Amino acid sequence: MDYKDTxxxxxTEFPMRGNxxxxxxxxxxxxxxxxxxxxxxxxxxGRPLFILHDGPPYANGDLHMGHALNKVLKxxxxxxxxxxxxxxxxxxxxxxxxxxxxxxxAKKKVNRKKMTIAEFRQKCAEYALxxxxxxxxxxxxxxxxxxxxxxxxxxxxxxxxxxxxxxGEMAKKGYIYKGLKPVxxxxxxxxxLAEAEIExxxxxxxxxxxxxxxxxxxxxxxxxxxxxxxxTTPWTIPxxxxxxxxxxxxxxxxxxxxxxxxxxxxxxxxxxxTLEWENKEVVQTFKGQQAEHLVAKHPFYDxxxxxxxxxxxxTESGTGLVHTAPGHGEDDFIIGKTNGLDVLCPVDExxxxxxxxxxxxxxxxxxxxxxxTEKLEEVGALLxxxxxxxxxxxxxxxxKPTIFRATNQWFASIKDFRExxxxxxxxxxxxxxWGETRLYNMVRDREDWCISRQRTWGVPIPxxxxxxxxxxxxxxxxxxxxxxxxxxxxxIWFEWDAKDLLPEGFTSEHSPNNxxxxxxxxxxxxxxxxxxxxxxxxxxxxxxxxADVYLEGSDQYRGWFxxxxxxxxxxxxxxxxxxxxxxxxxxxxxxxxxxxxVGNVVVPDKIMKxxxxxxxxxxxxxxxxxxxxRISDEIIKQSSEGYRKIRNTFRFMLGxxxxxxxTKDTVKDEDLQEVDQYMEVRLQQLIEKVTKAYEAYxxxxxxxxxxxxCSIELSAFYLDFAKDILYIEAKENPSRRSIQTVYYDxxxxxxxxxxxxxxxxxxxxxxxxxxxxxxxxQLTDMPVAREIANKEQLQTKWDQFMAVRDEVLKAxxxxxxxxxxxxxxxxxxxxxxxDAETKTLLTTIEDIHQLFIVxxxxxxxxxxxxxxxxxxxxxxxxxSGEKCERCWISSNTIGEDEEHxxxxxxxxxxxxxxx
Numbered sequence: 001m002d003y004k005d006t007x008x009x010x011x012t013e014f015p016m017r018g019n020x021x022x023x024x025x026x027x028x029x030x031x032x033x034x035x036x037x038x039x040x041x042x043x044x045x046g047r048p049l050f051i052l053h054d055g056p057p058y059a060n061g062d063l064h065m066g067h068a069l070n071k072v073l074k075x076x077x078x079x080x081x082x083x084x085x086x087x088x089x090x091x092x093x094x095x096x097x098x099x100x101x102x103x104x105x106a107k108k109k110v111n112r113k114k115m116t117i118a119e120f121r122q123k124c125a126e127y128a129l130x131x132x133x134x135x136x137x138x139x140x141x142x143x144x145x146x147x148x149x150x151x152x153x154x155x156x157x158x159x160x161x162x163x164x165x166x167x168g169e170m171a172k173k174g175y176i177y178k179g180l181k182p183v184x185x186x187x188x189x190x191x192x193l194a195e196a197e198i199e200x201x202x203x204x205x206x207x208x209x210x211x212x213x214x215x216x217x218x219x220x221x222x223x224x225x226x227x228x229x230x231x232t233t234p235w236t237i238p239x240x241x242x243x244x245x246x247x248x249x250x251x252x253x254x255x256x257x258x259x260x261x262x263x264x265x266x267x268x269x270x271x272x273x274t275l276e277w278e279n280k281e282v283v284q285t286f287k288g289q290q291a292e293h294l295v296a297k298h299p300f301y302d303x304x305x306x307x308x309x310x311x312x313x314x315t316e317s318g319t320g321l322v323h324t325a326p327g328h329g330e331d332d333f334i335i336g337k338t339n340g341l342d343v344l345c346p347v348d349e350x351x352x353x354x355x356x357x358x359x360x361x362x363x364x365x366x367x368x369x370x371x372x373t374e375k376l377e378e379v380g381a382l383l384x385x386x387x388x389x390x391x392x393x394x395x396x397x398x399x400k401p402t403i404f405r406a407t408n409q410w411f412a413s414i415k416d417f418r419e420x421x422x423x424x425x426x427x428x429x430x431x432x433x434w435g436e437t438r439l440y441n442m443v444r445d446r447e448d449w450c451i452s453r454q455r456t457w458g459v460p461i462p463x464x465x466x467x468x469x470x471x472x473x474x475x476x477x478x479x480x481x482x483x484x485x486x487x488x489x490x491x492i493w494f495e496w497d498a499k500d501l502l503p504e505g506f507t508s509e510h511s512p513n514n515x516x517x518x519x520x521x522x523x524x525x526x527x528x529x530x531x532x533x534x535x536x537x538x539x540x541x542x543x544x545x546x547a548d549v550y551l552e553g554s555d556q557y558r559g560w561f562x563x564x565x566x567x568x569x570x571x572x573x574x575x576x577x578x579x580x581x582x583x584x585x586x587x588x589x590x591x592x593x594x595x596x597x598v599g600n601v602v603v604p605d606k607i608m609k610x611x612x613x614x615x616x617x618x619x620x621x622x623x624x625x626x627x628x629x630r631i632s633d634e635i636i637k638q639s640s641e642g643y644r645k646i647r648n649t650f651r652f653m654l655g656x657x658x659x660x661x662x663t664k665d666t667v668k669d670e671d672l673q674e675v676d677q678y679m680e681v682r683l684q685q686l687i688e689k690v691t692k693a694y695e696a697y698x699x700x701x702x703x704x705x706x707x708x709x710c711s712i713e714l715s716a717f718y719l720d721f722a723k724d725i726l727y728i729e730a731k732e733n734p735s736r737r738s739i740q741t742v743y744y745d746x747x748x749x750x751x752x753x754x755x756x757x758x759x760x761x762x763x764x765x766x767x768x769x770x771x772x773x774x775x776x777x778q779l780t781d782m783p784v785a786r787e788i789a790n791k792e793q794l795q796t797k798w799d800q801f802m803a804v805r806d807e808v809l810k811a812x813x814x815x816x817x818x819x820x821x822x823x824x825x826x827x828x829x830x831x832x833x834x835d836a837e838t839k840t841l842l843t844t845i846e847d848i849h850q851l852f853i854v855x856x857x858x859x860x861x862x863x864x865x866x867x868x869x870x871x872x873x874x875x876x877x878x879x880s881g882e883k884c885e886r887c888w889i890s891s892n893t894i895g896e897d898e899e900h901x902x903x904x905x906x907x908x909x910x911x912x913x914x915x
Contacts, residue, residue, distance in 0.1 A: 003886040003903070006915045007727045008736075010655025014768040018647055020612020024760045028140060036778055037145055040082050041089055041542075043779055050086035052077055053537060053547035053577065054146075055560045056093035056154060056529050059131035060100050063138045065586035065594070065631060066553060068604040072620040073583060073699070074551055075144040079756035080694045084782045089542045090145065093152040093532065094135070096128035097458040098525040099189050099397050117456055117494040124457040125155055142604065143613045143759040145778070152536045154459075154528045161486035162535035163528060164462050168478030169571045175413050176451075178463075178471055180343055182326075182333045183450045185405035186395035187351025187365070191454045192409050193395060193402060194524050195446070195558065203392035203401055205232040206369050209275060209384040210323070210376055211261070212243060212305055216295035220286055225253055225260040227296050227307075228271065230318035232388065234372045235365040238357035239325035241341045242306045243296055244332075245288035246313035249320055253284035264320020271319055275384055288313075299381035301358070310335045327406040345406040349454060365403060410452035410461055410521065417570055418443060424565060424575040431581040431697050432626045438557045439565075439580075449566065451524045458522030460493040464502060465517045466510025476503050493518065530563025533576035546574060551581040581697055583625040589632025602631050614758045615640050621703040621757045642707055647761065649710040650751070652719055653743045654768050656726045660740040662771050667734070667741040669788060675851065676742045678798035679718055681788045682709075683746055688785040690753050699757070706754060714746070717802075724850050728887045728907065730914045748772075749783040800841055800871075801851070807869035808852050814867060815876035825888055827854040830863050830875040838871050855879045855890040886911070 031037075052074055057067055074090070081088040101124050105112070112120045136148055152159060170176050184193040211226040227243050245251065252265040256277045263271050265285055272280050294307040312331040313322050326336030327345030336343065346356035353360040353368055359375065360368045376382035393402045414421070421443050430436040452461060462481040464472040480503040484492060493501065498516040507514060537545035545568075552560055561580055568576035587593060588600040595601065607616045619639040623629040669677065686709050693701035722739050729736045747769055755762040755777045766777035774780045788794070808831070812824050821827045829852065833839035842848065842859045849857045856879055866873035879890035885902040895901045897908035 001911070001915070003907075003911070006886065006911050008659065008729075008731060009727060010652060011658040012651060012655040012768060014651050014654045014765065016648065016651060018612060018614070018643070018761065020614055020760065021609055023764065024143065024608075024613050025141070027760050027763055028143070031145070031776075034776070036776060037090075037147055039776070040145070040778055041087070044082055044087040047085060047087040049544055050081040050088040051537070051543055051547040052081075052088070052090060052549045052551065053532065053543075054091060054093045054152075055550060055552040055556060056095035056152070056532065057135065058098070058100065059094045059096045059128045059135065059153075060104060061131070063135060063604050065602055065604060067135075067139075068142055068616060069583060069586055069620055069625065069629065070551070070553060071139055071144050072142055072617050073581075073625060075142075075146075075617075075759070076621070076694075076699055076756045077549065077551070077697065079145060079759065079778065080782070083752065083755065083778070083780065084691075084694070090147065091150070091152055091536060091540060091543065092136075092139065092144075092146045092148065093536065094128075094132045094154065095525060095529045096125075096132065096153055096155040097522075097528050099191070099455060099457075101128055101131075102455065102457050103397075112456075118491045121457055121491055121494065128155060129153075138605065141608060141613060143617065145759075152532065152540070154532075154535075157486055157489045158539060159531075159535040160459050160490045161482045162539055163459050163523070163531040164478060164482040164485055166531045166534050166567050166571055167462060167523070167527070168473065168475070168482070170412060170567070171473045171478070172475065173417075173570065175416055175570055176410065176473070177413060178408060178410050180406055180408050181411070181448070181450075182328060182330055182345075182404040182406040183409055184393060184402045185349075185351075185407070186398060186400070186402050187349070188398040188400040189395055189455070190349045192407065192450050192452060194450050194526060197396050197524075197526070198393045198402065199396040200391045201394045201399070202389050203394075204387055204389050205392065206234050206373060207232050207384075207386045207388045208234055208373060208376070208382060209271075209319070210237065210299060211381045211383055212296040212299060214262075214294065215297045215304065218294050220290055220294065221253070221284075222260075225262050227262045227321055228319045228383065229321050229323040231323050232390065233328075234369045234376070235347075236325045236328045237299065237323070237372055237376070238301070238353070238360060239327050239344045239346055240298055240305055240323055241303075241326060241336065241344060242308045242324040242332075242339065244308050244310040244313050244322040244324045244335060245291055246311065246320070247287070247289035247292075247309040249288045249313070249315065250285050251288055251291065251320065252282045253286075255281045255283045262321070264315050266315050267318070267320045300375050300379050306339065306341065308335060308339045308341075328404045330404065333406060343406045347403065347405055349407075351403065366401070409450050410463075410519075411448040412451050412527075412566070412570070414443070414446045414449050414566060418446065420573060421565055421569045424569055428575050428577060429579040431579065435554075435557065435580055435582050439561060442558060442562060443565075449524075449563075451527050452521040453524055455522055458525060459490055459528055461519045461521050461523055462493075463519040464498055465519070466508050467513060467515050468510050470510040471519075472508055472510060472516070476506070524563075526559060526563040527567070529560055530567045533564060533568045534571065537576065545572070545576055547577050549579045549581060550577040551583070554582045554584055556582065584628035587628050587630050589630050589635055591628070591630055602633075607636055611636060611640055612760070614760050615643055617757055617759070618643050618703065621699045624700055642703075643758070643761075645715070646707060646710050646754070646758070649714050649719070650747065650765050653714075653747050654765070656722075657740060657743055657747065657770055659731055660737075660744060660770060662741075662744050665737050665740065666744070667738050671734075671738070672741065673735055673738045674794070674845070675718075675798065676738045677788060677790075678794050679713070679742050680745065681791050681794050681798075682713055683742070683749060684785040684788060687749055687753070687783050691782065691785070694756075694782075702753070703757065706750060709750075717805075718742075721851050721853050724853070724887065724889070728910065730910050744769075751777055752780055752782055755780075797841060800837065801845065804838060804841065804871050805852065807872055808874055810869070811867045811874035811876050812852075812854070820876055821878050824853045825855055825883075826878055826890060827876050828856040828858070828879040828890075829854055830858050830860050830866070830877070832860055832862055832866055832873040834871055834873065842872075855881065 078088050078090045186193050209230050214225045217223040250265040252268050254261050291307050292309050296305040298305050324332045326333045326341050326343045346354050347365050351365045353363050355361045395402050425440045498518040533545050537543045564576050689705050690702050725735050751762050751765045762777050815821050863875050866875045881890040881892040882894040883890050884904040886907040891904035893905040900908040
């Protein structure tokens with residue numbers, strides 16, 4: 001007889017290798033055929049709603065690692081919630097308006113000058129929808145489950161109609177106005193920008209000190225003095241109308257040779273060093289407020305520069321005097337308005353000087369810096385020219401510098417309802433907690449939001465003008481435009497005349513002749529996406545406002561989080577979300593920003609093709625996503641190793657459940673072997689810990705807890721010693737069925753706990769578990785930790801055993817190193833317990849040699865050659881018996897059975913009774 005045939009070896013069709021890149025697409029096709037999303041919704045219908053509202057990614061280009069990180073995190077949450085007592089529909093969305101799509105068409109040689117605005121907008125829409133299709137395919141390849149056939153898209157008619165309603169409600173409450181103010185202006189985009197569209201990059205700029213001659217000294221000065229200012233924007237000098245001093249600062253008249261200069265007293269030494277003053281003398285001091293309304297001369301124009309007072313003036317840098325151009329700075333504008341100054345802005349929408357800057361007209365503002373500096377030097381006003389590199393605002397789309405430029409724009413007055421927003425910020429939940437402070441500070445410091453853009457591709461600002469140019473925004477006009485957009489889409493704004501867009505029979509006191517025009521600016525794209533609480537949460541019947549969770553990258557505190565809470569509080573008085581979760585950015589393995597020029601970009605598509613989406617998903621689960629995260633080939637290989645450990649653990653257990661029918665073979669808790677009961681306790685503790693981690697959105701703890709359970713409790717202990725029972729004993733042996741019962745419980749629990757993370761692998765495992773009823777693991781509920789009888793006693797006893805086991809393993813390892821034994825089954829142990837508790841433990845556990853994976857254990861009172869540890873002293877010696885041909889245990893019973901002389905008595909009995 002070949003004794004191998006009598007062993008109950010593992011049998012399973014669940015393969016060792018995942019082969020994920022080939023299997024996953026087939027699984028995704030199956031999910032599509034099954035309409036798994038709809039099945040899940042039908043199963044959970046009637047449960048409490050849980051809504052994670054998708055922040056819309058921009059529809060342009062392939063997915064990058066930030067997209068993958070974001071969508072996979074969302075998928076973890078939605079899948080967990082739908083398996084833990086909630087109805088959790090997930091509607092993905094896309095942001096489809098804005099400059100990048102216009103730029104993409106320009107690169108494709110689309111000549112917008114040869115078509116109407118409506119025709120060009122149609123091209124933009126077609127391009128955007130192609131991008132949506134491309135990205136949708138890639139999101140599905142990540143294994144993300146959602147209502148992909150019915151997403152929300154910001155260019156859709158219904159969405160645009162809802163956005164118009166948001167604008168109208170804000171206007172009705174007096175939050176919307178048009179005004180002349182300096183705003184961030186992007187010459188490269190030829191459009192105004194909001195703060196959320198600004199990013200800071202280093203820029204090399206001229207640093208100049210300029211002298212302004214005193215013209216009207218009043219009684220304070222002599223008239224031969226010069227005010228000194230410092231600026232890094234020489235191009236704003238043509239727009240100078242004033243010099244600002246702080247009212248409470250002391251200013252000094254410093255005589256240098258025969259010239260008198262005025263700077264802040266505490267800046268005298270610093271300025272003197274910079275301007276290389278050798279002989280200087282302070283001849284007079286005065287408070288800033290004493291100089292109010294004195295007059296200086298513009299350096300090269302026949303124009304006055306009024307001395308005014310401002311609290312924004314500091315001595316952190318410069319001279320303590322601030323060159324003031326109301327058309328090119330927010331503080332300058334505010335203080336200029338207070339002092340009755342004009343708003344001079346001699347730079348057009350392309351960043352080119354107009355004829356309001358004689359001598360420089362036609363020059364691009366940045367190129368004009370050189371000419372202006374040379375002019376200052378020519379007239380003797382330039383005291384110092386240097387260059388500095390400093391952080392400077394750039395257009396986040398074009399990556400080119402912005403300027404401040406005064407223009408007529410539409411604004412949402414955040415300050416009018418800022419306290420309401422701040423109250424909501426304080427009320428909601430933040431993960432991580434520092435997000436609250438971040439958004440609070442942003443809102444606290446925000447005055448007005450510039451919502452108009454001088455572009456083509458976006459939602460029109462629904463404003464009409466009467467013959468006297470008064471803006472017309474009424475409930476009637478807003479509702480009519482919204483209804484028209486809902487029926488026809490927003491293109492009609494550019495196709496129809498103003499009179500055709502107005503309600504029938506509309507009249508206004510501002511147009512006696514019933515002649516109207518319409519606004520041609522579009523809304524900021526952040527207004528688009530920020531209106532999704534109205535266009536999606538309120539419009540879609542399966543959703544609700546507020547959402548439970550918004551989850552986006554940390555850049556969205558200034559973006560989507562900000563615009564969403566601003567518009568929602570303006571319209572409803574409440575935040576559109578109850579919890580904000582933010583994640584960091586994906587960096588390369590060295591912690592650097594990914595860049596094509598550096599060549600360190602890691603793309604999701606490559607990882608999925610090489611390793612599989614589940615490896616990428618496991619990486620997402622393994623990192624501390626609330627901070628910036630690193631990814632590289634080496635890091636993905638580590639995730640792959642972790643995956644392999646989990647997969648092989650499942651494979652082993654599945655293999656040993658081949659002959660287990662849970663409907664017939666399950667052993668009751670109280671009849672389980674004690675070590676199996678202990679493993680049940682450990683499993684319930686794991687379920688509880690993992691569930692708490694999911695609830696806290698702490699996915700790295702989910703992964704680490706399950707991985708450690710597979711590696712330490714299972715592979716290194718429970719699965720290892722159990723082989724001697726599972727393979728060797730008879731099929732129906734009570735100890736064997738006891739282990740299988742716990743294996744089945746572990747497998748079915750772990751596969752559900754892992755389903756939100758390893759969605760494809762969990763589905764594959766589920767198909768190989770005997771007697772499952774649900775067609776997909778996604779159609780099941782999370783395990784709930786249950787109470788095990790005598791849990792505390794079991795825990796105490798077996799935790800103590802595990803501590804003793806660690807010491808025994810060390811003794812075996814030392815014996816192996818000393819060549820006393822080879823494999824541990826060759827060993828016989830003599831163990832001395834160092835305390836009564838340990839002695840009781842060692843003498844009451846049956847077949848303790850199996851748990852140590854040795855051939856024999858003898859508990860003795862003392863032995864002189866033992867290795868000494870904390871709980872026990874251990875002697876390891878080679879067993880004197882022969883090795884059983886079937887179980888490989890060394891035994892002194894080999895040969896006692898005449899029919900099977902090469903077997904131990906245990907194996908001989910099993911073979912004779914069952915084979």
